[in-house]
Amino acid sequence: MKMRKRNYIPIVLIFLIIILIFAEIVSYGEEISKISSPKKLCVGGSGENNYSKIQEAINDAINGDTIFVYSGIYYENIVIDKKLSIIGESKENVIIDGGKNESVVEIISDYVVLKNLTIQRSGGRMPSAGIKIHSAHNEILNCIITKNFDGISMERSSYNLISNCSIYSNNDAGIWLHIGSKYNKISRCRIYSNGYYGIWIQSSNRYNSISNCSIYENGGGISICCSSDSNEISYCTFRENRGEGIKISNSNDNKIFLNNFIENKKKPCDKKNNYWDNGEYGNYWSDFDEPSEGAYDNDSNGIIDKPYSISCGDIKDNYPLAKKVEIGINKIPNVIILTPSNNSTVSGKIVISGKANDSDGSVKKVEIKIGNSSWIEVNGTKSWNYEFDTKKITNGEYFVMARAYDGYEYSQIYSVKINVDNKKDKTPGFEIFLIFMSILMAYVIGKKHHKI
Structure with a gap:
């Protein structure tokens, strides 16, 4: 009696379809992630x-999002653990009030921007602060920091920028840098x-810069x-600080030049080896600017003819x-993007280019970011460019943003919107492999079947 023949081809085809569907689901999951x-x-x-x-x-935000805050008083203590920009409608009218409870704002993520905010009323003892930073590459711009224990506290934090802020009436320090905070700019x-x-500035903080600031009527200027x-x-x-304008102890190789010291209660103090001029220009001293104080400029070059002695050391x-x-x-500074144009559709490799200028100095660098990526330094400054492969990101709409830096401050961000539309690769290698294996399987099964 002959055995009944079985047709395995439908089974193989079903198996093939299931695997192809599974492959598409996996591919889709990778795309949306x-x-x-x-x-x-x-x-x-x-x-x-x-x-x-x-x-x-x-x-609810994700990395790269912007949170815009309308005028009002917000009684809360916030923790920022993502790359976000939090921008107020106006610094006088957007107030984050900590209710005298711990730190008002704590930043634990890198690349956070706080702008146009009043931050007030932290807890009344260390380590509470208006803003507490434990991260890098953050920007505090055009803010009012007042009525806190410390105004801004940075611990083990580097490459942060504090600019155009009013920091006053805090119980302890206006800004406290401590325990290894480096390369910060104020x-x-x-x-x-x-x-x-x-x-x-306390405990192994190095390579920080402080410029173009007015520091007055504090317990002391800078320690x-x-x-x-x-x-x-x-x-x-x-000006008119109750202690020294600057006091330096157990620290070396700090550079202090082209500053004004006016009617501070105590003379500056330096117990180590630091530099109070840059080899060409020193500082202005209100107690050493007249002949009656021994200050002569006989050659009228703007430099007093003999050195000024700093107290506490030689x-x-x-x-x-x-x-x-x-x-x-x-x-x-100012920056613009020339290519790609706004609302353009792009694919493959593109060149992002533009121009930047600074009316009272020079542009030190230009940076761009695409979507919620990190800032990337580009080639050039006055005319700049960057080549980008859009196949590194999924299809969809993105903002391309640019900013210029003049050594003191960043420009306003210039942005254009692009639509990335890369055609899907028409060489489905994995799918071809599956089809080949399925055909081979069908052939082997069929061959065995005919032998029965």
């Missing part, structure tokens, strides 16, 4: 889907009426101590200035 374009979330105001709390918006700030020093080496202070005015300003240093307001 890739970079997405940033979005804007709103807090306060009258929008239908606006959040009532800043922390709620932070919790510029164009008014730091005044703080209970301790305007800026306190640098405890192995905090190679910091630079220039174009600042220290340190001198070798080129004291006869007149005050003019502390000008830095003008921020």
Whole structure:
């Protein structure tokens, strides 16, 4: 009796279809897990889907998002653990009030921007602060920091920028850098009426720069101590502080030049080896600018003819200035994107290019970001470009953003929207392999079947 023949071809075809569907599902999962374009979330105001709390918006945001905060008082303590920009409608009218409870804002993620905010009323003891930073590459711009224990506290934090802020009436320091904080920049700030020093640099903080700031009526101007080496202070005015304009102890190779020291209660103190001039220009001293004080400029070159002695050690300003240093307001640079154009559709490799300028100096670098990626430094400054392969990201809409930096401040961000439309690869290698294996399997099964 002959055995009944079985047709295995339908089984093989079903098996093939199942595997192909599975492959597509896996591919789709990979696509949706890739970079997405940033979005804007709103807090306060009258929008239908606006959040009532800043922390709620932070919790729902993803890296690269912007949170816009409308005018109002927000009684909360927030923790920022993502790459976000939090921008207020105006710094006088957007107030984050910590209710005298711990730190008002704590930043634990890199690449956070805080702009146009008032941050006030932290807890009343260490380590509470208006803003506490434990990360890098953050920007605090155009903010008011007041009525806190410390205004801004940075611990083991580097490459941060604090610019154009008013930091006043804090119980302890206006800004406290401690325990290995490096390469931070503080510029164009008014730091005044703080209970301790305007800026306190403590415990191995190196390569920080402070420029174009007015530091006055504090317990002291700036204190640098405890192995905090190679910091630079220039174009600042220290006025009517209750202690020294600058006090340095157990720290070396700090550079202080082109500053004004006016009617501070104590003379500056330097117990180590630091530089109070740059080899050409020193500082202006209100107690050493007249012949009655022994200050002569006989050759009228703007430099007093003999050095100014710094107290607490055998340190001198070798080129004291006869007149005050003019502390000008830095003008921020400008940047534009020329290619690609706004709302254009792109694919494959593209060149992102543009121009940048600075009316009162020079552009030091230009950076771009695509979607919610990190900032990338491009080639060139006045005319700049960057080649980017759009196949590295999924199809969809993205914002391409650019900013220029002049050594003190970043420009406003310039952005264009692009639509990435890369055609799907028409060589489905994995699918061909599956089809080949399925045909081979059908052939083998069929051959065995005929032998039965």
